[in-house]
Amino acid sequence: MAAGGSTQKAAAAVGSPMPEKLWRITSWLKKTFENQLVPQFDVNTKTTDLLYELVEYSEERERDVSFLIEDMKKRAAEYDAGAEYLQSLLTESLGLSPSSLSEEGTAHLNTLVDSAMILETKDTYLTSFFCAISDRTLELHAAESKNKEMEQRLVNLKKKLTATLVLEKQLEKDLEKTKTHLEIEVAKSENRLQNLQFLEDKSEDLKIRIKTAEEQLAASGLDQSLLHESLVSMSEKLAEMQEEMVHVKKKLEYYLDLPPNLSLARVKVEEAKRELNALEEEFSKQIEMLTHDVQETKKL
Incomplete structure (x- = not known):
């Protein structure tokens, strides 16, 4: 909004006569921007309220600054009056003035003033210095105590940090060992898998070769009784x-204690002998057949 004709446009937009808020806003903008062109803005309820709040805040701040300036001027006048009173007191009562002091006296006076300013005393009385020094001593003790506490905390933190670093290095070593062990185990596992695959392939190949050999033997007219399964059955x-x-x-051992009846004993003995002879003949036949089959197999 411009400083001149724009004000009338704004007034026409919100109605005539111009409301008090808009007049205050316009005056504040002119005062703020002085000879510069006032920026234009949309005149509506929202912007008007916002600018009015800004005007009130600015005016309140200016009042606070004015009060502060007046207070500082008043204090400066009081300090000047106190300084003039002390200077007149020194001059009239003791005949002393800053210009009449020796170089050493001026140095002491400057030291006294600097000490009062550093200690932030309201005057240069001895009691004020004692109170200020006591306060600074308490602050020093509190600061030293806090420094000791901070140093102890720092020592504890250093110990914890050292322990953490040691633990971290140990964990790194353990991790490296674990990685190495894992690599070895992986290599062993791969080797076992390769061996297992080789054995499986070899077993499958042997099965095929055995089956082929059996088929060839069967085709050549080999007796089935000479095969491994038949031999195992005969052995059983x-x-x-x-x-x-x-x-x-x-x-037969039971017949050693036969009764005195000789005829019955002879009959039982003869029966046992015949049974034994039959078993021995059968056993001999089986042995001969087995031997013959083995020899035939060797010839083939």
Whole structure:
């Protein structure tokens, strides 16, 4: 909004006569921008309220600054009056003035003033210095105590940091060992898998070769009784017959204590002998057949 004709346009937009808010806003904008062109803005309820709040805040801030300036001027006048009073007191009562002091006295006076300013005392009385020094001493003790506490915390943190670094290095070593061990185990596992695959392939190849050999033997007219399964079966039968012979021999042992009836004993003995002879003949036949089959197999 411009400083001149724009004000009338704004007034026409919100109605005539111009409301008090808009007059205050316009005056504040002119005062703020002085000889510069005031920026234009849309005149509506929202922008008017916002600008009015800004005007009130700015005016309140200006009042606070004015009060602060007046207070500082008043204090400066009081300090000047106090300084003039002290200077007149020194001049009239003791005949002292800053210009009449020696170089050493001026240095002491400057030191006294600097000390009062550093200690932030309201005057240069001895009690004020004592109170200020006491306050600074308490602050110093509090600061030293806090520094000691911070140093202790720093020491504890350093210890924790050292322990953490040691633990981190140990974990790194353990991790490296674990990685190495894992690589070794992976290599072993791969080797086992390769060996297992080789054995599986070899087993499959042997099965095929055995089956082919059996088919070739069957085609050449080989007796089925000479095959491995038949030989195993005959061996089992032979073992059974040997067990039966053991039982028969045990039965014959019973006849050693036969009763005095000789005729009955002879009959039983003859029966046992015939049974034993039959078993021995059968056993001999089986042995001969097995031997013959083995020899035939070797010839093939």
